[in-house]
Amino acid sequence: MSLNSSRKPYQGSRRQLVLAFDIGTTFSGISYSILDPGEVPKIRTVTTFPGQTSSGGDSKVPSILCYDGDGIVRAVGEEARQYCESGEAEENGWIKVEWFKLHLRPKAMGPSQIEDERIPPLPENRTVVDVLGDFLAYLYGCAKDFIQKTHGAGEQILQSVQDDTVFVLGHPNGWEGAQQAKMRQAAVCAGLVPDTSEGHSRVSFVTEGEASLHYCVNNGLSSDVIKAGSNVMIVDCGGGTIDLSSFSFKAIAPISVEEIAPTGCRLQGAVFVTQRAYDYLLNERLKGSSFDDPQDIQHIVDCFEKTIKRRFKSSDETAYIRFGTARDDDPDFDVKRGVLRLNGPEVSALFEPSLEAIFGAIEEQQKLSQKHIRDVFMVGGFAANDWLFNSLQERLRPLHMNLSRPDGYTNKAVADGGLSFYLDHFVSTRVARATYGSRCSTRFDPSDHEHAQRASQVFLNATGYQYLPCAFSAVLKKGTSVTENREFTCGFTRTVQDGSQIGRVPVDITCYRGADQDTEWTDVEPDKFETLCTVTADMSEAAHGLSPRIGKLGRLYYSINFQVVLLFGLTELKAYVAWMEKGHEKRTPATIVYDT
Numbered sequence: 001m002s003l004n005s006s007r008k009p010y011q012g013s014r015r016q017l018v019l020a021f022d023i024g025t026t027f028s029g030i031s032y033s034i035l036d037p038g039e040v041p042k043i044r045t046v047t048t049f050p051g052q053t054s055s056g057g058d059s060k061v062p063s064i065l066c067y068d069g070d071g072i073v074r075a076v077g078e079e080a081r082q083y084c085e086s087g088e089a090e091e092n093g094w095i096k097v098e099w100f101k102l103h104l105r106p107k108a109m110g111p112s113q114i115e116d117e118r119i120p121p122l123p124e125n126r127t128v129v130d131v132l133g134d135f136l137a138y139l140y141g142c143a144k145d146f147i148q149k150t151h152g153a154g155e156q157i158l159q160s161v162q163d164d165t166v167f168v169l170g171h172p173n174g175w176e177g178a179q180q181a182k183m184r185q186a187a188v189c190a191g192l193v194p195d196t197s198e199g200h201s202r203v204s205f206v207t208e209g210e211a212s213l214h215y216c217v218n219n220g221l222s223s224d225v226i227k228a229g230s231n232v233m234i235v236d237c238g239g240g241t242i243d244l245s246s247f248s249f250k251a252i253a254p255i256s257v258e259e260i261a262p263t264g265c266r267l268q269g270a271v272f273v274t275q276r277a278y279d280y281l282l283n284e285r286l287k288g289s290s291f292d293d294p295q296d297i298q299h300i301v302d303c304f305e306k307t308i309k310r311r312f313k314s315s316d317e318t319a320y321i322r323f324g325t326a327r328d329d330d331p332d333f334d335v336k337r338g339v340l341r342l343n344g345p346e347v348s349a350l351f352e353p354s355l356e357a358i359f360g361a362i363e364e365q366q367k368l369s370q371k372h373i374r375d376v377f378m379v380g381g382f383a384a385n386d387w388l389f390n391s392l393q394e395r396l397r398p399l400h401m402n403l404s405r406p407d408g409y410t411n412k413a414v415a416d417g418g419l420s421f422y423l424d425h426f427v428s429t430r431v432a433r434a435t436y437g438s439r440c441s442t443r444f445d446p447s448d449h450e451h452a453q454r455a456s457q458v459f460l461n462a463t464g465y466q467y468l469p470c471a472f473s474a475v476l477k478k479g480t481s482v483t484e485n486r487e488f489t490c491g492f493t494r495t496v497q498d499g500s501q502i503g504r505v506p507v508d509i510t511c512y513r514g515a516d517q518d519t520e521w522t523d524v525e526p527d528k529f530e531t532l533c534t535v536t537a538d539m540s541e542a543a544h545g546l547s548p549r550i551g552k553l554g555r556l557y558y559s560i561n562f563q564v565v566l567l568f569g570l571t572e573l574k575a576y577v578a579w580m581e582k583g584h585e586k587r588t589p590a591t592i593v594y595d596t
Helices: 077-086 100-104 128-150 154-160 177-189 197-201 208-218 270-285 294-306 344-369 386-399 413-424 449-453
Strands: 016-022 027-035 064-067 073-076 095-098 165-171 203-207 231-237 242-252 255-259 264-266 319-322 339-342 375-379 402-404 427-431 435-443 466-476 481-483 488-496 504-512 529-538 556-567 574-581 584-589 591-593
Touching (some): 016 128, 016 413, 027 128, 027 413, 064 128, 073 077, 073 128, 100 128, 100 177, 128 177, 165 177, 177 197, 177 203, 177 529, 197 203, 203 208, 208 231, 208 242, 208 375, 231 344, 242 344, 264 344, 270 344, 294 319, 339 344, 386 402, 435 488, 466 504, 488 504, 529 574, 529 584
Parallel strands (some): 165 203, 231 375, 255 427, 375 402
Antiparallel strands (some): 016 027, 064 095, 231 242, 242 255, 242 264, 319 339, 427 481, 435 504, 504 529, 529 591, 556 574
């Protein structure tokens, strides 16, 4: 089923260019749409990148950069890959940078899932924002070159949308506001948009799971799936992450979709198969052989990645990795004439941790959704591996879940889906992935058992009353369905003795990642709480004319009541600060600052 025919004409008054970037761990892609007033938008794909020689081009480019010792970019994409493979990069003293996307991962996906030292390092004089900015600048340049060369009036088109270009950046389901802030900062560094509020507004985000849903709806989902009440799960198997999202179709004309479970994200993508292959060959299989050397092993693994890793189908098959010449022999280690022989179980063992992680995450999604999900769709480059697909299909059959791959699953799901997200916007309800609220102090009640246990922590605030610290006030609980325009409010009272401090309000929004739906104290599971962001606003208008009050102990203090209004239902957090003045609510925009 394709929805291009039902897409409405662009209603804007002037031309706009929308670029969607899929910045993958190993490969990246670009899709775009030129929006002309009154015309139905079409999604197109950039299929030509510098250095590529395949006829007809390719919709993916390696996520690789080469830097010199001064931190200057020397090559990117396919050209960087060729320089590295030929040895020219090493001769020039260039530093190869790959998998840089994983340096962005949230702390919550830290050592428990992957150790820092397993991720290739960044150059000493470049941060992840710098590297991402350099790569975004490269992608933007490739997109402009492609448009200029493939459209009759390409140069005029680009000139007309110079200040009307919108960027949609896809990211893993597990990425949050702090990662989005860094990505937006990188977009500014890359020159995609200016460092202004207007410029920032031209960068939007979509999770890889939601982008993949949009792609699937437009490419290959049958009418028995796209119907009201139907539930589907999208499993995006990428280079670094496995992203899972579950949805229910609420309506069909027009299509309206709601998320029915908190999204899932696992660091068990295709690069970890490669990493396990390296560890296995170096530490076990070829240890003590003629090829027991990190450089030789890396070369063999590179050959494995280009051949066996992509086409491995069955544990019954013997795999042959051709890596050398007829002189490369070590029969005791099954190496003959430059070919390493691996039996099927050896190869499948490299994939099994990823299979187990995906299956476990699917089970978790099914449990959290509280609705039976019959149809599971597998997308992403890693989904192309037949052993992984067939093994997962077999594991899901007893659960009455049907696994399939939509047309074109290997290349364009996130980039094309990111464009469809911007144009079609099927999803209007999302599910909270954690519990959100604020740390606060609460009035001490000696008759309350929880309070009595914390009596030693009692303090007097500016009003002269007894309070307890370490309280938590939840505003949104994990698993709650949230529409895009639904507002959540946190009420606050700011009490200070110095009146000059009352006008600027900083409020920390706290995230709780534990299992207790009714948690009230941050000292019970302190490691499960973290500051998500700080909301700041100028409330000088509300503070103007405040009169001091006299506290219980006779001291003067100033007090102001206000609310932080949060919108969690969008693909990124939005906030306002509100207060009452003469019976009417007033609002001011708030700035969200992440600890990046």
